[in-house]
Amino acid sequence: MKGFFIHVMEKVDIKNFSLESLEDFLQGLGKEKYRAKQIFKWLYQRGATSFEDMTNLSKDFRRELALQARITTLEPEKIEISVDGTKKYLFLLEDGSSIESVLIPEEDRATLCVSTQVGCAMGCRFCLTGTFKLERNLSCAEIVNQICAFRGTDRITNIVLMGMGEPLANLDNVISALKIMTCPDGFQISNRRVTVSTSGLVPEIERLGQAVTVNLAVSLNATTDEQRDLLMPINKKYPIAELIVACRNFPLPNRRMITIEYVLVRGVNDSLDDAKRLVKLLRGIPVKVNLIRFNEYDGCEFRTPEQDSIDRFHSYLLEKNLTVITRASRGADISAACGQLRAKLEKGEKN
Ligand code: SAH
Ligand code: SF4
Numbered sequence: 001m002k003g004f005f006i007h008v009m010e011k012v013d014i015k016n017f018s019l020e021s022l023e024d025f026l027q028g029l030g031k032e033k034y035r036a037k038q039i040f041k042w043l044y045q046r047g048a049t050s051f052e053d054m055t056n057l058s059k060d061f062r063r064e065l066a067l068q069a070r071i072t073t074l075e076p077e078k079i080e081i082s083v084d085g086t087k088k089y090l091f092l093l094e095d096g097s098s099i100e101s102v103l104i105p106e107e108d109r110a111t112l113c114v115s116t117q118v119g120c121a122m123g124c125r126f127c128l129t130g131t132f133k134l135e136r137n138l139s140c141a142e143i144v145n146q147i148c149a150f151r152g153t154d155r156i157t158n159i160v161l162m163g164m165g166e167p168l169a170n171l172d173n174v175i176s177a178l179k180i181m182t183c184p185d186g187f188q189i190s191n192r193r194v195t196v197s198t199s200g201l202v203p204e205i206e207r208l209g210q211a212v213t214v215n216l217a218v219s220l221n222a223t224t225d226e227q228r229d230l231l232m233p234i235n236k237k238y239p240i241a242e243l244i245v246a247c248r249n250f251p252l253p254n255r256r257m258i259t260i261e262y263v264l265v266r267g268v269n270d271s272l273d274d275a276k277r278l279v280k281l282l283r284g285i286p287v288k289v290n291l292i293r294f295n296e297y298d299g300c301e302f303r304t305p306e307q308d309s310i311d312r313f314h315s316y317l318l319e320k321n322l323t324v325i326t327r328a329s330r331g332a333d334i335s336a337a338c339g340q341l342r343a344k345l346e347k348g349e350k351n
Helices: 019-028 035-045 059-068 140-151 167-182 202-211 225-231 240-249 272-282 307-319
Strands: 076-081 087-092 098-105 110-113 117-119 134-137 158-161 194-198 215-219 258-264 287-293 323-327
Touching: 019 035, 019 167, 035 140, 087 140, 098 140, 110 140, 117 167, 134 167, 140 167, 158 167, 167 194, 167 202, 194 202, 194 258, 202 215, 202 240, 215 240, 240 272, 258 307, 272 287, 272 307, 287 307, 307 323
Parallel strands: 110 158, 158 194, 194 215, 215 258, 258 287, 287 323
Antiparallel strands: 076 087, 087 098, 098 110, 117 134
16 A cells, blocks of 8 residues: 555644634634634533534534544543542543542632643652653643533632642643633633642743743742752752742732742751741742641651641741641542642552
């Protein structure tokens, strides 16, 4: 069959487009720009899964779209619900890899924790995800489809990019996904309720701030470079001083604060001296500090601090007038806690 081949045109995944890029795509097909908003509403507000459903578009247009583009979805392979109501979905992706998303219901809100990569290249020593290496980035469609999957049954008021992966190492796809989350024709989530968490990629923090308005959370986790080099290898590239400057320069809308995440690890970063250094580091930056108890997992080298040292750390920051909360660990019984996503699966407990 030499010389004979069929050219199959790859259809675009329509959920990879931000509103602006969908407008450009449609204009390339000779369509009106405002059609993009109509399509967005179908995809993200009504959960349409086929172009056929989009009844305010002409039949011909729907047919043409179906030839050019496809609408993907993610169906959970497995759902686990914790005694505290935390709900974890495991999704199998087209290439066979898997990711997880976690919904955390609280009295006044429901927060979805979304993954941005399969695995993570950052290799933080206290993080189970970090031991899996990076397999690949998620596409924009794969990021927003995690939200679509929950939206069918759950109300979502807040989104945090704190699942598997380093969001700023997948910045272009993450920016498109953030635009869809906050778009009035998309998921319509206020940008005050969307948070990107990073291990501290300094140039990307700046790029993120230029591209979108969302909340920033920085996983600081240490107060000296010596400590942080050990816990988070990325610190060798972007040491604490540079990271603090990036926080200082991050454009914040009125009265908003950067979240500083600080995982308390017994005997490593939980002393009163650490608390004192932390206060000094953060002086003059509008921050709220999120203290997180280290979550132990099988084979980990670290331990959760005693309650006493957590309280002492917390009180010291309060005394110095920092806004601080110690985060309650949610969903521990289903391995939905920080840094534990996909743990069970990798250990062969798939079924
Ligand atoms: N890669 C991004 C977002 C995902 S990690 C980041 O590092 O910020 C989300 C949060 O979980 C981070 O603040 C990280 O420090 C924390 N974390 C990771 N492993 C943990 C563990 N074993 N116990 C408690 N928190 C952990
Ligand atoms: Fe990656 Fe964040 Fe885990 Fe570090 S803490 S390995 S950056 S997911």
